[in-house]
Amino acid sequence: KNQVEQSPQSLIILEGKNCTLQCNYTVSPFSNLRWYKQDTGRGPVSLTIMTFSENTKSNGRYTATLDADTKQSSLHITASQLSDSASYICVVSYPTSGTYKYIFGTGTRLKVLA
Amino acid sequence: DTGVSQDPRHKITKRGQNVTFRCDPISEHNRLYWYRQTLGQGPEFLTYFQNEAQLEKSRLLSDRFSAERPKGSFSTLEIQRTEQGDSAMYLCASSRDRGRFGELFFGEGSRLTVL
Numbered sequence: 001k002n003q004v005e006q007s008p009q010s011l012i013i014l015e016g017k018n019c020t021l022q023c024n025y026t027v028s029p030f031s032n033l034r035w036y037k038q039d040t041g042r043g044p045v046s047l048t049i050m051t052f053s054e055n056t057k058s059n060g061r062y063t064a065t066l067d068a069d070t071k072q073s074s075l076h077i078t079a080s081q082l083s084d085s086a087s088y089i090c091v092v093s094y095p096t097s098g099t100y101k102y103i104f105g106t107g108t109r110l111k112v113l114a
Numbered sequence: 115d116t117g118v119s120q121d122p123r124h125k126i127t128k129r130g131q132n133v134t135f136r137c138d139p140i141s142e143h144n145r146l147y148w149y150r151q152t153l154g155q156g157p158e159f160l161t162y163f164q165n166e167a168q169l170e171k172s173r174l175l176s177d178r179f180s181a182e183r184p185k186g187s188f189s190t191l192e193i194q195r196t197e198q199g200d201s202a203m204y205l206c207a208s209s210r211d212r213g214r215f216g217e218l219f220f221g222e223g224s225r226l227t228v229l
Contacts, residue, residue, distance in 0.1 A: 009154075034217070043118070043205055043220035044157070089156050093216055099145070099164070100209075100216035104156035 002027040006093050006105035014113055017080055021108045023073040023090030027087070029101060035075045036089040044089055080112045097112050107114070116140070119219035120206050126227045127196055134192045135224040139208030146189050147218065148181055149205040150174065154185045157205055168198060 005027045013019050015077040016065045025033070032051045036044035036077075048057045050073065057064050077084055090105040119138045127133050128205050149157035160179070164168045165186040175181075178196075183189040186211050193200055203225050207218040 031216075036220075041223075041225065043120075043207075043222045045220070046217060076183075091218075099169075100161070102218065103212065104158075104217075106154070106156045109154070 002092075002110055004090055004103045004105040006088075006108050008108060009106070010109040010111070012113060015080060015082055018038060018076065018078050019080060019110065021075045021077075021088050021110070022088075023087050023105055025071050025073070025090070025092045025103070027071075027092040027094050027103050029094050030068065030071075031093045031095050033064075033066055033073050034074075034091045035062070035091070036091060038087045038089055040086070047088075047090075051098070064093070065101045070109050081111075082112050082114060085112045116204055118208050118219050120204075120224050121223035122224060123222060124225045126229065128229050129198060130195055131194065132194045132198060133192055133226060135204050135206075135226075136188060136190050137208075137221060138207030139189075139206070140219055141221070143208035143210050144186065145209045145216075146183055146209045147209075148189070148191050149207065151203045151205055151223070152201075160191075160204075180184045193226075196226075198228045201226055201228045213219075 007022045034049045035047045040042040050066040061078045066073045087107040089107040093100045093102045121136045146163045148160040151157045161181045163183040176196045181191045203223045204220045205223045
């Protein structure tokens with residue numbers, strides 16, 4: 001069964017600290033993996049996309065890694081800011097019948113405290 | 115590129131009433147998706163259009179739910195005889211056929227509260 005699991009469910013850190021969020025998936029075949037940031041009450045916004053051949057991709061203070069062999073991804077946030085408080089959702093897509101399907105994780109809720 | 119827009123952003127209704135949400139996708143995007151999201155959960159797939167054709171519906175989409183995309187542009191999601199369990203955020207997303215591995219662009223969502 002195609003699944004995406006994220007950990008931890010929630011996380012509280014102090015401003016300025018680093019953190020790492022995890023995403024494990026069992027989706028096959030694999031096309032790409034995205035990390036989305038979702039502020040409370042808003043729609044998700046894409047942070048990074050990683051394809052099969054990519055190991056690391058950065059977007060400012062966000063760095064995503066992908067291990068396609070173990071089917072694991074991580075999102076590392078450096079020097080956290082209060083504005084990083086949000087839910088982070090891992091989405092894995094796979095090709096099927098000429099289109100893509102998307103499997104969503106349940107997200108990690110991050111709270112950054114001053 | 116004005117992004118995906120959804121209307122209304124918030125809707126409060128009494129149980130048993132009908133509600134309709136509208137989504138305007140990014141203009142050149144031919145694919146449009148509806149998702150439902152409850153607190154603390156990831157988005158759950160409801161239905162998907164390619165142009166005006168509704169190609170897939172989730173089992174979550176009961177008989178009380180109907181979605182249309184009459185001219186392949188904007189879409190509406192109607193919920194009839196609302197129930198308290200319908201309270202959720204309804205998200206719309208769009209994508210292009212061959213754009214960046216099918217990247218989904220989301221709207222801000224329509225939050226429904228059924229009293």
